[in-house]
Amino acid sequence: MKFFNVKTVTETLEVIAGEFQPNRPPIEVPLIDALEMVLAEDVRSGEQVPHFARSTVDGFAVLARDTYGASDSLPAFLDVTGRIEMGKEAAVRLMEGQAQSIPTGGMLPSGADSVVMIEHVEEVGDMLNVYRQVAPGENIIRAGDDVKAGELVMSAGQRLRPQDLGVLSAIGKTKVRVYPRPVVAILSTGDEIVPADKKDLAPGEIRDINSITIAAAARQCGAVVIEGGIVSDDYASFALRAKELFEESDLLLLSGGSSVGTRDYTEQVMQSLGEPGVLVHGVSIKPGKPTILAKAGRKPVMGLPGHPASALIIFHLFVAPLLQRLQGQKPAAYHQRIPARISRNIASAVGRSDYIRVKLEEREDGMWAVPVFGKSGLISTLVKSDGMVEISANKEGILEGELVHVHLFQ
């Protein structure tokens, strides 16, 4: 049965997309706290932006047809009948043959349809010499040009960027409904794992690396992290701690040893948390094959490889999209990848997706991806890398100079 649960990268991503969704109801937060959170409502504007016609330059509000044919040698002559102040209503209606001075951003008076720039006029007493003609609408923004009343400004599922907060401010929406940050609990397992602050290591002991790398990566994806610590390879204590953390979190990540014994424990613990249980038992990928994905109730539980570098690659490939799902985020219309040429031949096995760590170099003839070699357990290889390149399951390798797409590490 287990055998049939080994999946490809694409199949695993389909399971993630199909099985999981936000675990908790949306919350309302002040706009500034919503940065990088995911919108949980469609937002329509109750008003138009701007809500009055504005000048985009310093100059004089006019009727365009009063300026037709005006030139340096044959200026148009208008009466200056008012001065519009910033932030004030333009109260005096503009009539034919008239002009009113207006600052950038000032409100266009009724009757006017355009603005002549200050560089193209000369004020002589109450008279204005206009040396350049303007067209209706020139140098102004009309009411509703930015946002129309009733317009759908933003849809649920959008991760909020600075400019998105800006347009929400513009329509006076200072609180928004967003999906709460998912709570991710991380539990490291392994008899050899000791806390990172242990000073003198005994032979056989290894400092815990995954707790901090996975916590940091999860925070970058918008999660709140519970650091669950380390448990030994003892089924009872492992299962007990996992159960506690599962109940406190929206996603439980188990970073396990890669020995057969530990893998078996990890799987049993994941099954013990509830139905339907394990969905993906191994991914045909290198590195990261021993990845396990389960569902207990409606919540996901993932077993990551014990090697820190493999665990972080699996995080980028599967946990990051899972965290997007748990935040209700819509998939982007494009993937953020940098095209580059690979600097040397790399062999790969057909039927397995290989992920090669690379360093990017911007050379005179374009961008190059230089493979960073080293066994998959070495965290230092990831430190030297900018991102990774996939060699897809149907390829035997890639040739020097071939175009690849680099998935950047954050």
Added chain:
Amino acid sequence: MKFFNVKTVTETLEVIAGEFQPNRPPIEVPLIDALEMVLAEDVRSGEQVPHFARSTVDGFAVLARDTYGASDSLPAFLDVTGRIEMGKEAAVRLMEGQAQSIPTGGMLPSGADSVVMIEHVEEVGDMLNVYRQVAPGENIIRAGDDVKAGELVMSAGQRLRPQDLGVLSAIGKTKVRVYPRPVVAILSTGDEIVPADKKDLAPGEIRDINSITIAAAARQCGAVVIEGGIVSDDYASFALRAKELFEESDLLLLSGGSSVGTRDYTEQVMQSLGEPGVLVHGVSIKPGKPTILAKAGRKPVMGLPGHPASALIIFHLFVAPLLQRLQGQKPAAYHQRIPARISRNIASAVGRSDYIRVKLEEREDGMWAVPVFGKSGLISTLVKSDGMVEISANKEGILEGELVHVHLFQ
């Protein structure tokens, strides 16, 4: 004099790189708090990682030469003399003709030089039949393979990613010296600007957008933000508030109106803060020409355009690199830009850098950048965009299908 201070984009970036540096001394923080902060020290490892040779598979530790020539039909026979436990010292020396069982990650016993995978052996009582030969070093990681003792693990100026925290954990470094987050104060000016939460706008009034967009963008760059609020176009109150905020911050951003009057005020206020004063007075760029950069003492002060979309583009181009400087960050070896083809012709004026907002579309024949049009004051254009494309000062425009590089908005 002012005239000579109008600079190109490149010249402005050179001023930023040449004039500014971290304003405050480094601080020591726990590792997990250092995520995305900039390292202020060179870190050398005091130990080797791993500090003992480890197996990368489940199997049996052996002397490689004892397995030479072994095959399914002609296995090698070894004595099983021990079982290595995870996290424990491998205490029993391995002699010629012997094997010891070892889990993935277990410590290699002295005397052994390789590990045979469990799939390639059969245990019969105390005897081991080995069906595959291994080479010295096979299936093991040697002591120091990941990090050597005394090795320079990371240099000052590196922004810390999850994997960087991982390698620091691995060497037991749980506190690091980093540059403190720069404090950015933001002050909006303009008689027409009212707080975003004002419900019913009077004619001529506009809600404050820049305060939130610039605050959000600054946070994404690692800054701590002081929201300075809004001041009217009154020199005395503007100058007083600017002075207060300047003293509390490492970078003061003035988001001013674009009218000539307000621009003059902004410049006077910037000059009033101290010597040497204004360094860049206008950039030959569209949008964003009225950008002003000053230095008072050792601290930068910037005047951003009043239009929210222009202000945010200027933020990406100049404030983000300035914040990197203030955090002591080394420039990256590559720029994060997505190559794409432009979907239509765009004209531009020679002598001025134009920044075109674009949406990215991943089509069957590759990535396309589709221009998002609209006057530069419209914040909604930025919401519809994924990034921007530069038309450099020496070009008259770009042609449909031409390759461009998209600088992504965060």
